[in-house]
Amino acid sequence: MSISTALPEQAPLGRRIKRFMSDYPLVPLLILLVLLVLVLQMLSPGIVNQRWIANTIKFAIPLALLAGCQTMTMLTGGIDLSVGTAATMAAFIVATQGVMYDAPTAMMIALIPAVIIGFANGIGVGVFRVHPLIMTLGTSLIGIGCLQVYQRTVIASGAKVPEFLIWLGTGVTGGFPNALLLFVPVAALLLFIQKRTGFGRLLYAIGDNERATRLAGVKYWQVILALYMLSSILAGIMGLLYIGLIKAPSLSLAEPLVLPSVAAAVIGGTSIFGGRGSYTGTIVGALILTVLTTLLTILQMPEGARRMLFGAIVLLVTAAYLRIIEDR
Amino acid sequence: MAEQPLLEATGVAKRYGAVSALKNASLTVLPGEVHALMGANGAGKSTLVKILTGAISSNAGRILVRGQERDIRSPAKARLAGLVPVYQEPSLIPDLDVLSNLRLTRTPVEPFREWIKELGVPDLDLRELARDVPLAIQRVLDLARALAVEPDVMLLDEMTAALPANLAERVLDVVKRQSQTGRSVIFISHRFVEIAALCDRATVLRDGETVGVVDIAPGIEERIVELMLGAKVEKKRVALKEANEELAGHAGSTRIAVRNLKVGTKLHDVSFDLKDGEVAGVVALEGQGQDELFAALAGSIRPDGGTIEVDGKPAQFHHPVDAVEQGIAYVPGDRTEALAMQQSVRENIALPFSAAFRNWGPIRMAREGATVQNAIERLQIDTRAQREVQRLSGGNQQKVTIARWIAADARTLLCFDPTRGIDVGTKQEIYKLLRQLAEQGKSVLFYTSELEEVQLVCDRAIVIFGGKVVDILPVQIADEAALTRAAYGLSRDSKAEVGVLAEPHSAPEAHP
Numbered sequence A: 001m002s003i004s005t006a007l008p009e010q011a012p013l014g015r016r017i018k019r020f021m022s023d024y025p026l027v028p029l030l031i032l033l034v035l036l037v038l039v040l041q042m043l044s045p046g047i048v049n050q051r052w053i054a055n056t057i058k059f060a061i062p063l064a065l066l067a068g069c070q071t072m073t074m075l076t077g078g079i080d081l082s083v084g085t086a087a088t089m090a091a092f093i094v095a096t097q098g099v100m101y102d103a104p105t106a107m108m109i110a111l112i113p114a115v116i117i118g119f120a121n122g123i124g125v126g127v128f129r130v131h132p133l134i135m136t137l138g139t140s141l142i143g144i145g146c147l148q149v150y151q152r153t154v155i156a157s158g159a160k161v162p163e164f165l166i167w168l169g170t171g172v173t174g175g176f177p178n179a180l181l182l183f184v185p186v187a188a189l190l191l192f193i194q195k196r197t198g199f200g201r202l203l204y205a206i207g208d209n210e211r212a213t214r215l216a217g218v219k220y221w222q223v224i225l226a227l228y229m230l231s232s233i234l235a236g237i238m239g240l241l242y243i244g245l246i247k248a249p250s251l252s253l254a255e256p257l258v259l260p261s262v263a264a265a266v267i268g269g270t271s272i273f274g275g276r277g278s279y280t281g282t283i284v285g286a287l288i289l290t291v292l293t294t295l296l297t298i299l300q301m302p303e304g305a306r307r308m309l310f311g312a313i314v315l316l317v318t319a320a321y322l323r324i325i326e327d328r
Numbered sequence B: 001m002a003e004q005p006l007l008e009a010t011g012v013a014k015r016y017g018a019v020s021a022l023k024n025a026s027l028t029v030l031p032g033e034v035h036a037l038m039g040a041n042g043a044g045k046s047t048l049v050k051i052l053t054g055a056i057s058s059n060a061g062r063i064l065v066r067g068q069e070r071d072i073r074s075p076a077k078a079r080l081a082g083l084v085p086v087y088q089e090p091s092l093i094p095d096l097d098v099l100s101n102l103r104l105t106r107t108p109v110e111p112f113r114e115w116i117k118e119l120g121v122p123d124l125d126l127r128e129l130a131r132d133v134p135l136a137i138q139r140v141l142d143l144a145r146a147l148a149v150e151p152d153v154m155l156l157d158e159m160t161a162a163l164p165a166n167l168a169e170r171v172l173d174v175v176k177r178q179s180q181t182g183r184s185v186i187f188i189s190h191r192f193v194e195i196a197a198l199c200d201r202a203t204v205l206r207d208g209e210t211v212g213v214v215d216i217a218p219g220i221e222e223r224i225v226e227l228m229l230g231a232k233v234e235k236k237r238v239a240l241k242e243a244n245e246e247l248a249g250h251a252g253s254t255r256i257a258v259r260n261l262k263v264g265t266k267l268h269d270v271s272f273d274l275k276d277g278e279v280a281g282v283v284a285l286e287g288q289g290q291d292e293l294f295a296a297l298a299g300s301i302r303p304d305g306g307t308i309e310v311d312g313k314p315a316q317f318h319h320p321v322d323a324v325e326q327g328i329a330y331v332p333g334d335r336t337e338a339l340a341m342q343q344s345v346r347e348n349i350a351l352p353f354s355a356a357f358r359n360w361g362p363i364r365m366a367r368e369g370a371t372v373q374n375a376i377e378r379l380q381i382d383t384r385a386q387r388e389v390q391r392l393s394g395g396n397q398q399k400v401t402i403a404r405w406i407a408a409d410a411r412t413l414l415c416f417d418p419t420r421g422i423d424v425g426t427k428q429e430i431y432k433l434l435r436q437l438a439e440q441g442k443s444v445l446f447y448t449s450e451l452e453e454v455q456l457v458c459d460r461a462i463v464i465f466g467g468k469v470v471d472i473l474p475v476q477i478a479d480e481a482a483l484t485r486a487a488y489g490l491s492r493d494s495k496a497e498v499g500v501l502a503e504p505h506s507a508p509e510a511h512p
């Protein structure tokens, strides 16, 4: 430290910007999103139009829903890797049961496995203290196994995705994807839970200092059980939406979205160590990843190179972002 | 001054966004002196220590070591310059054993062993995980670690705040001897007894500015307090009510009755009553079972024997929630156990409100806001950095742990050294607050490592030694000397010599 010429009142501009960014962590993310869109527009002029925007949103929504599961669980220092399975099972079952039952019944049946998976996760993590990574990985594998068995029993009857789900997944009304009808209320609910409910407060507090919550009279297992059930049900709902978008049921429908959903939450500023983060950031993170995918597709690179680039960019963005918002 | 200062800092400033932690701090330390750094909670003492030891960087100011300007940008550079800190928060990495912690900081092990023996912790297993070491011992280890690298200037930030008399005594002794070999020590403490017994001069900070440097002499305390707070504070005995003791003091019905309580290997046989409307002090040296007693009453560990009755009914606590539901709240001695550091002050204070399943729903923000605000005001929490509790000064964090249960309106408070690291002004407020609670018919069990507090707040003092209650002193005779004797397991009429901390007005050189 030497004699500094700057008076303490006039912190250097760089510092002030950092300050601002760390107070409003959403700002750098939005800037990044806009930058990506601009690059895209430069690479292939005219691509960014209303249809493109509607399409991007349509594909970002399922990712954002799964990333919602990760955000909620990550707040407590956990993670939910079984969301892919919960979603795939819901999707597969709704398509196959859709042949026999009407849409609402099929959808209810389709959500049962999600509830069971969530319950198992909650008991494992909350009561038996299995690490969430292992627990949810385990239930995920078990679930996929069950789905394979189930597939053989329904192989003859074929599949039929309920019309309503197709309308919801692919339809666009007045330039807005219908999926927003599902997403906006869900996102609002998640944000409300995080910011304005006792349950949300507990998620943050548990991720921050579980011992402190215990002394304050919080029963860990209750919160964790509720949390993982919520996460699984949300994943199941996402599966219903996603099958409406993709229309072809398969045994690995939502699986490719699991790791990106973790990435979206992390890019959005949620800490994997718990205690920090918000769903707003996650939504922007999901949009960033979706735009990035489009961008890499347009570059017409071989698949391998594309994935490498995708991974590298995610790493870079996360590291840079943590740098920016962290203050010392 | 003829002597060249060992360390000289001038014009040091540090801002965090809109918050000025330091505005214009200066500090001069002469060779061989123990220099007190004083100031109210949030005055900037810890910030200054962190700047001087390279943990954070300042926005302005210059630092001279032995007359030469030094660039202290990292802890390593500070160590090279001979400046070694003991920070306010324990710094051992909890998940490593003590030995690995030493290796990590390249601390020579043999000197470290010598020092911990010297400091009164002879039987420590270096293989023990740091998280299993009690807070007070962790602090001693932090000190030993600093001593082992033989620094020119040691900066001790509330090193003694968590220490009971026997350990604090040793620390003061060792620090004093350090200074006699020409090394200097910067000593931060909110306990005037220690300052008087140890320090030569004091620099006083207020709101991030140095407002005075004084020589420590008998009677200087008032002047320092005035500098610190910009106002006078009277040390009042808020507890005394001898006149109507029979009427008020013991009229309350028994709230908690503890009988033959046994917990682990530390607490053997403890029985006492806590009545409605009283503040009962608990006094003990380090490791006499007081931690276990409080943990058992709070439901966080299970007793191995004996009974606890609440309002005349036997109680079995399986989880802290069982105690909380009975209106028994626990303020742990280690604030890191109680606080969610990344959450805001409000969220921390309001934590118990959402704990039960029935309260998981929407929060009534306005009502919660008012309750929290009220608690913040009652404890005078400095909320300039309230967005994250970890940004508050140590004393303000401590206040948050108490404010939580004031807001939750608990019927019984189990306070384990609640005033640790809290400045004189606020301490008086907390004493008043505890008395008010008692007047409202609530009850407080109050462990303190600062014996002076017993006569300031308590109705009587329960003294524990070797895991047993050895004496219950009425407040009138519970002065520091009597308490210290009792805490060492000596009988009331023994006249043994018990050390400087029991004699607040003794001159510094009266030390044995």
Ligand SMILES: Nc1ncnc2c1ncn2[C@@H]1O[C@H](COP(=O)(O)OP(=O)(O)OP(=O)(O)O)[C@@H](O)[C@H]1O
Pocket (backbone or CB within 6 Å): B016, B019, B020, B021, B022, B039, B040, B041, B042, B043, B044, B045, B046, B047, B048, B088, B382, B384, B385, B391, B392, B393, B394, B395, B396, B421, B423
């Ligand atoms: N990271 C930070 N962000 C914002 N404000 C901070 C940060 N760190 C410290 N402060 C503020 O700086 C001020 C000085 O804090 P400091 O810890 O130096 O006080 P202190 O004198 O050590 O008090 P105490 O006696 O309570 O330990 C406080 O008001 C605190 O809130």
Ligand SMILES: [Mg+2]
Pocket (backbone or CB within 6 Å): B045, B046, B047, B088, B157, B393, B394, B395
């Ligand atoms: Mg401090």
